[in-house]
Amino acid sequence: MNTIVSYIKYHKIKSAIILVLLIAYYFCLPKELFKAPTATVITSNNNELLGALIANDGQWRFPHNDSIPEKFKTCILQFEDEYFYYHWGFNPVSIFKALRDNLNSKTVKRGGSTITQQVIRLSRKGRSRTYFEKLKELILATRLEFRTSKNNILSYYSSNAPFGGNVVGLDAASWRYFNRDAHHLSWAESATLAILPNAPSLIYPGKNQEILLKKRNRLLKKLVQDQIIDSLTYTLSVEEPLPETPYPLPKIAPHLLHKIAKTQNGNHIKTTIDISLQKQVNYLVKSHYNTLKQNEIYNCAVLVLNVHTRQVLAYVGNTPTDKAHQKDVDIIDKPRSTGSILKPFLFAAMLDAGDILPNTLVADVPTQFGSYNPENFNKSYDGAVPASKALSRSLNIPAVRMLQEFGIDRFYQYLKTLKLKDLKYNTNHYGLSLILGGAESNLWDLCKSYASLSSTLNHYNETSSEYFTREFCEPTFLASETIKFGKKTIEKTLFDAASIYLTFESLKEVNRPENDDNWEFFDNSKQIAWKTGTSFGFRDAWAIGTTKDYVVGVWVGNADGEGRPGLIGVQTAAPILFDVFDLLPHSPWFSQPFDEMHQAEICKQSGYRASANCDDTQQAFVQLSGLKTPPCPYHKLIHLDQTEQFQVNSSCEAYSNIKTKSWFILPPVMAYYYKTKNPFYKSLPKFRDDCIDYNTASMEFIYPEEHNSVFLPKDFNGKTNELILKIAHSKPETEVFWYLDNLYLGTTKTIHEFAIVPEKGTHIITVVDALGNETKRRIDILK
Known part of the structure; x- marks a missing residue:
């Protein structure tokens, strides 16, 4: 320590220069080696590729990946840098041999760069290939070796090496040339990709096949000679064909990809999508689309959620229609x-x-x-x-x-x-x-x-x-x-x-x-x-369903809002909904939440809490808040004679002969329509003729409705069609008197319908029954 201090004391200039050089060496390498834009990549919940968007510079360059398949690692080391794990960024022997051969041939015949040096050169793209530049690369390569691990350097290389055309990096090349993940490549495929960065412009899949084949097989021969692969693997590998034209990347969830790219552009995003389910739903949507388009219905969207995790399992933003019908529009988040x-x-x-x-x-x-x-x-x-x-x-x-x-x-x-x-x-x-x-x-x-x-x-x-x-x-x-x-x-x-x-x-x-x-x-x-749901004008058809484990939502329609006959939820969206549920595991039904429920006596006919007058009841579990609902308002006690055919009271019958009975009574208009669907509904018996009816009768208009505008068309003879007036009376047998603008029209009994042909304009219809009850309705007549 004292020796170093003494040296610095007596060699201040040299020490300062050394210090400056050390500082310069320390900071000579940028913190971020590669700044080029990368593609947006999304994968499923088990890391299978769902789709990718090309980088902003037009290159298929996937985001940096630390994971390198063992086969590719072996191939690239055998082909590019056998002593990678033994040098500090440069290989003097390789440099000497390269200099010797290049000087003898007076051309650049071979390179002596290690993988580390190539990483530096890739990060400094666009620099001239001079000896001075090579020296800088060498210095930077040693600095990189000090800064990070060998495996990280390999991952830098595999993520940024050129693989021909606009394909950059192993992950993109694997999908573009072999349509699969790099970890699933064979020895022959790995060897092919290992040699491509060496001369990507000369050796390109689909071109120069003979040169590419010789280089690949030469590498495979080296692998078998070094006992990395056996002879059978070698024999099978050399028989594998080379890739021809690049494959398109998967488009399994294209609308989700674009949605993610809005906020995560250039990143690799692992999603919650179940790729198997996504593919099946894609197929279902395509199948239904082929049927729906016959009715000029072109768009559909499907969303599947896991109830427990609230994760999206399938995301189909639209059908595989064409641009004219807005196939790129993601319907899932659009208001309808x-x-x-x-x-x-x-x-x-x-x-x-x-x-x-x-x-x-x-x-x-x-x-x-x-x-x-x-x-x-x-x-x-x-x-x-x-x-x-x-x-x-x-x-x-x-x-x-x-x-x-x-x-x-x-x-x-x-x-x-x-x-x-x-x-x-x-x-x-x-x-x-x-x-x-x-x-x-x-x-x-x-x-x-x-x-x-x-x-x-x-x-x-x-x-x-x-x-x-x-x-x-x-x-x-x-x-x-x-x-x-x-x-x-x-x-x-x-x-x-x-x-x-x-x-x-x-x-x-x-x-x-x-x-x-x-x-x-x-x-x-x-x-x-x-x-289900169907919007006005048949523009939107919905179907949403849930089980204990899953929610499936379906929308069907046209993205431009055009309505179509038959665009109804139960006919177009529901079949898709149930086809999707058929793909999902069976779910048990929801458990009944007994702690939030109470058993109550319910009137069977009205569904209300049973009143004292309800004679047909049942016990049912209802929500606790339901206990404050009113009792049944429709069951009332009435008095009948011994035959039960007429109502009676004390004015015409002795108390001992009167039968009291509970009766289900609906208001007149409700009763008028209810009995058409419920033939067992019994209207109240009328009072016996010798009885005084103290009950107040009621009546209501069925047609026309209040402030209604009515158009009266003409038939083929030029005669204006009649307007049929209808009322419902609680005592149909009561005589009813009809008036139009205070002009008497006539009477009805039992069936209270009256036909009129009023003039154009506003009119008041008045109805008075024999008991003095009155009701009115205003209408506008159009002709």
């Missing part, structure tokens, strides 16, 4: 009209709030809200229908009436909690049409929401009846991400588990496509909670 796909959320919200029970009767009658006149898809009415059946049959009028009863603002807050990002306007913008497709959403958000409901129910049953604070989180397609569901809590996140379970029980009964009509009769059939 929701149709009926939001109805389950309303049903769950009303259950959760305790506004209904699963089978509470809701009205299904002609309804008009101002200028908004919703209709059922089949243009018919049930009068009254259980709420669960209204959901499973996707009836529009009950849904709109339920939304009005529940409150648009109230429901809108539920949707906001679901984080449906395409709900950009306030409730005044959507109105009651919100539940029938007046709003927009996208397949990603909808599948996310269905998965969150399933996960909520799963977690509740798997824990001590607890919820998680971050249940409604974003799914992921990145393998590096793990979804965190937050902390356990006894407070529900949005819907309680019982409301979700009862919603799924209803969705399980949705009628399946025609070829699946008898699914429930097969023991091995999959139980799926699913829902």
